[in-house]
Amino acid sequence: MMNRLSIVSAAALILAMAASAPVFARSFPLAPNQTAVGDVGHYTTRYEDTLLDVARGNDLGYTQLITANRGIDPWLPGKGHRIAVPQFYILPDGPRRGIVINLAEQRLFYFPPGGQTVETFPIGVGVQGWVTPLGATRIVDKQTHPAWYPPASIRAEKPELPNYVAPGPDNPLGDYAMRLGWRSYLLHGTNKPFGVGRNVSHGCVRLYPEDIDHLFHEVSVGTPVRVINQEVEAAWIDNQLYVAVFPNKTQTDQIDVEEKMTPVLPTNLLARVKAVAGEQANRVDWDRVKQVGMERTGMPTLVTPMAVAAREGSDAAAPPNADGDAPDQTPAATGPASESDPALSPDTQTYPDSGEPGPEAQADPNRDAADQNANNDAVTTDGAPSDLATINRVIENFPAK
Secondary structure, three states: OOOOOOHHHHHHHHHHHHHOOOOOOEEEEOOOOOOEEEEEEEEEOOOOOOHHHHHHHOOOOHHHHHHOOOOOOOOOOOOOOEEEEEEEEEOOOOOOOEEEEEOOOOEEEEEOOOOOEEEEEEOEEEOOOOOOOOEEEEEEEEEEOOOEOOOHHHHHHOOOOOOOEOOOOOOOOOOEEEEEOOOOOEEEOOOOHHHOOOEEEOOOEEOOHHHHHHHHOOOOOOOEEEEEOOOEEEEEEOOEEEEEEOOOHHHHHHHHHHOOOOOOOOOOHHHHHHHHHHHHHHHOOHHHHHHHHHHOOOOOEEOOOHHHHOOOOOOOOOOOOOOOOOOOOOOOOOOOOOOOOOOOOOOOOOOOOOOOOOOOOOOOOOOOOOOOOOOOOOOOOOOOOOHHHHHHHHHHHOOOO
């Protein structure tokens, strides 16, 4: 399927991925009312690089790096390409405590006690039809070297799977797992790091091995977890408005297999930006907002150009309105999202068959899309077979144009 790469060259790519020197999650100081962290850096590729190497080495997900660098071959970028390293993040809405997961962004944010810092990790999320519940829960159990009990629903898809997979290199849960209050949903590592930043699981959240190691030793049982699905983010940063738009699940799959996506404007884009812009909506370059919505690079982009900002209070263009009425000048709401915190008790069996999500799987007021699935299974479907099989699977998952 990937006729440009022989088995030998594919093996070299796998070895290059393993040889890369990944970093731990980015940690940022956090001030009160701060809306964003980080910046956009750049990296000049070497001959032996793949974008998977660069993604893992900079703690980015695959889709995150590809959308910020359209048109660059992820397998053979070549020597001397200057690529964007998008480590600039608008912080999620709502309470800043514990773990917040934005499925659309494919990113986890951890707010340690004290409110002085925030850490962020790329994640792999569920495939079409296997969606992580939205809402509030918490960590109820932690386990090193977890065993995997493939649920009956997954064994029905792959009858060759055993009933039990022991800890070790063949275990798709990796070396660490943290169970959520929603039965059978986990935050866990992986034996397939190239799945981070893609739609790969049956509803669990997977992290790079080095990231789950770091997070596992920081987070305690009882830590709150909130899951949202925000395709559109907007925030004021230094008196300028920035907007970030992420690919939806279908577009992420297109990027994964085709390295391109069908442009679709988010239905809530203009309403979301208007709400955050509030009384300063006349400063916004609305054509730029629409462009950001169509491109969906995931990178926060300035939509109040300096020239427009200098004309504040003048005849700058008013925001568009679907019904043709005057723009809504209501300031953005600033109250925190509601969060449930029911009593949860850990299951006595290690990762049993899937059941219905518990009552904690409530709709989150911050989410953009409520595609909540009550029958998700917890775990990814495949373990780590031989090196040759791994190479073949990588080739199959990343076909050449």
